[in-house]
Amino acid sequence: MQIVWFKRDLRLQDSRPLFESLKRCNIERFGVVLPIYIHEPSQIAHPDVSRQHQMFVRETLDELAEDLEAIGGRLVELCGEALEVFKRIHAQHKIAKVWSHRETTNQAGFTRDVAVRGFFSGQDIPFDETPQNGIARGAEVRQSFPDYFAETVRNHTVRDPRGVDLTARFATPPFHSVDPAEIPLAGGADKTYRARGGRKAAEALMQRFFQANTIFAYPKRLSSPNSAFDGCSRLSPYLAYGVISDVEIFQAVDRAVTDANGSMPKAAFHRFESAARFYLDRLAWRRDYMQTFEDQPDLEYKCMLPACDGLRPQTYDPELMARFVAGKTGFPFVDALMRCLRATGHVHMRGRATLASFATMNLFLPVFSGDQDGVARFLARQFIDWEPAVHFPILQLISGTTPFERMMVYNPIKAGFDHDPKGDFVRQWLPELSDLEGGAALQPELTSSHLSQEALSGGYEPYPSPIVDAKASARYAKDRIKRIQSGEPAKEAVPKTGSLVDQPSLF
Numbered sequence: 487m488q489i490v491w492f493k494r495d496l497r498l499q500d501s502r503p504l505f506e507s508l509k510r511c512n513i514e515r516f517g518v519v520l521p522i523y524i525h526e527p528s529q530i531a532h533p534d535v536s537r538q539h540q541m542f543v544r545e546t547l548d549e550l551a552e553d554l555e556a557i558g559g560r561l562v563e564l565c566g567e568a569l570e571v572f573k574r575i576h577a578q579h580k581i582a583k584v585w586s587h588r589e590t591t592n593q594a595g596f597t598r599d600v601a602v603r604g605f606f607s608g609q610d611i612p613f614d615e616t617p618q619n620g621i622a623r624g625a626e627v628r629q630s631f632p633d634y635f636a637e638t639v640r641n642h643t644v645r646d647p648r649g650v651d652l653t654a655r656f657a658t659p660p661f662h663s664v665d666p667a668e669i670p671l672a673g674g675a676d677k678t679y680r681a682r683g684g685r686k687a688a689e690a691l692m693q694r695f696f697q698a699n700t701i702f703a704y705p706k707r708l709s710s711p712n713s714a715f716d717g718c719s720r721l722s723p724y725l726a727y728g729v730i731s732d733v734e735i736f737q738a739v740d741r742a743v744t745d746a747n748g749s750m751p752k753a754a755f756h757r758f759e760s761a762a763r764f765y766l767d768r769l770a771w772r773r774d775y776m777q778t779f780e781d782q783p784d785l786e787y788k789c790m791l792p793a794c795d796g797l798r799p800q801t802y803d804p805e806l807m808a809r810f811v812a813g814k815t816g817f818p819f820v821d822a823l824m825r826c827l828r829a830t831g832h833v834h835m836r837g838r839a840t841l842a843s844f845a846t847m848n849l850f851l852p853v854f855s856g857d858q859d860g861v862a863r864f865l866a867r868q869f870i871d872w873e874p875a876v877h878f879p880i881l882q883l884i885s886g887t888t889p890f891e892r893m894m895v896y897n898p899i900k901a902g903f904d905h906d907p908k909g910d911f912v913r914q915w916l917p918e919l920s921d922l923e924g925g926a927a928l929q930p931e932l933t934s935s936h937l938s939q940e941a942l943s944g945g946y947e948p949y950p951s952p953i954v955d956a957k958a959s960a961r962y963a964k965d966r967i968k969r970i971q972s973g974e975p976a977k978e979a980v981p982k983t984g985s986l987v988d989q990p991s992l993f
């Protein structure tokens with residue numbers, strides 16, 4: 487019996503493990519295919535994981551099981567640590583081969599994979615791990631965007647088994663799925679307005695986004711929270727859980743460009759092409775960050791620039807974090823972003839950068855957790871698209887813990903005027919300020935102690951005064967970081983080449 491082990495690759499489409507295992511079931515006589523998913527208690531209890539992630543996975547698995555059934559397969563869900571689960575299965579039913587995607591993930595996932603690989607190797611069970619997201623491991627060759635796009639992405643055949651009857655190739659499960667009541671629950675609360683899991687939702691978003699007018703408008707709509715929700719693709723959670731592969735998205739953009747060519751005047755086509763390229767750049771950055779994390783997995787725990795370890799005190803005034811988390815810092819734009827994030831599990835990229843900059847620069851909160859929660863872990867639980875290999879490197883860039891001297895400190899008041907000049911987003915999320923007109927809702931001198939009638943009757947407290955002096959706190963952080971970055975150890979640490987270095991601009 488062959489096993490296809492679904493992890494963060496919850497799809498049938500563009501799945502080499504599934505395709506090859508089904509193909510081999512005749513050729514190499516490895517036997518029929520059993521698709522499994524393992525609910526791992528240690529992963530569920532991980533401090534970066536929250537209930538919203540678990541529910542997103544639940545919805546995705548339900549659809550995956552339906553889609554598998556439609557082609558003749560049965561998904562078996564098991565609960566336990568992966569190593570123990572595989573030991574149990576192998577003791578009772580000989581495993582001939584295991585297939586999965588190779589993951590670039592956090593230390594917990596990596597350690598799990600090493601242990602499982604060791605077991606398979608000791609038992610002579612072939613374990614085929616398909617690389618994904620263009621990520622090279624160890625000595626494998628790293629390709630840059632134009633090369634992999636032209637050589638591998640464009641020529642890659644995306645296979646979709648839907649509509650094919652493959653019943654004879656799938657195993658009749660020799661054991662039952664776990665009773666859902668036995669799966670431990672992740673911490674935190676689910677989010678009512680988060681993205682829903684499942685391939686259908688991902689395909690609907692693809693269809694909505696890959697239209698000429700949406701792509702055209704993308705570069706202009708990306709920066710403001712008022713336009714980014716509809717103006718961006720919102721595909722990140724589906725990429726994070728592998729509901730869709732990045733190659734599928736690369737190809738969708740490529741198709742949109744091909745379709746547009748000839749269907750619009752030349753000048754318009756050039757503008758369209760550059761808007762599409764703008765989007766492709768972001769997908770390429772995702773690969774860049776992931777490759778960086780693959781090469782430096784300790785970015786989950788340590789500063790990229792070692793001299794920055796200890797830069798921010800590990801013990802802090804809990805009031806600072808509590809007010810940041812509650813969206814009550816007294817900076818309306820920051821607080822609106824936080825309340826939006828807590829309700830929906832999503833804010834657009836600039837919004838995330840503003841939040842991360844505010845927490846790590848103005849509040850000078852630690853990136854990593856000690857006895858108290860760090861910014862990275864708190865935000866990981868909030869983002870429905872939490873992807874360790876993107877999250878940790880990007881957070882390090884924003885918090886200035888890298889050797890790169892590009893300092894990204896966002897003025898929390900100016901950011902509001904730049905991206906929400908009329909205060910619409912702020913009023914939407916801060917009922918305390920709902921009766922302030924236009925840009926008045928963005929100015930702490932007008933918002934401090936303010937309480938709209940609507941909020942008063944809703945039991946809210948007056949909106950707070952700023953928790954810190956924005957300019958002085960930013961200057962303090964910048965000075966501290968600059969001093970470290972201009973020191974000798976930092977200069978020596980700057981890599982001369984590499985994915986992050988080659989990026990023309992981060993945002």
Ligand SMILES: Cc1cc2nc3c(=O)[nH]c(=O)nc-3n(C[C@H](O)[C@H](O)[C@H](O)COP(=O)(O)OP(=O)(O)OC[C@H]3O[C@@H](n4cnc5c(N)ncnc54)[C@H](O)[C@@H]3O)c2cc1C
Pocket residue numbers: 708718719720721722723725726768769771772775833834835836838839842869871872873874876877880881884992993
């Ligand atoms: C502090 C911080 C933490 C972040 N953590 C995560 C995370 O955990 N998971 C995650 O997927 N993204 C993360 N991002 C990157 C980015 O904010 C999200 O990918 C993006 O907002 C998702 O929305 P979208 O799908 O509508 O993006 P779109 O604008 O439609 O972009 C398309 C895709 O490109 C990728 N992408 C876009 N911008 C970036 C970027 N700056 N860096 C890397 N990839 C990008 C995403 O996969 C996205 O789905 C983080 C950004 C910041 C500033």
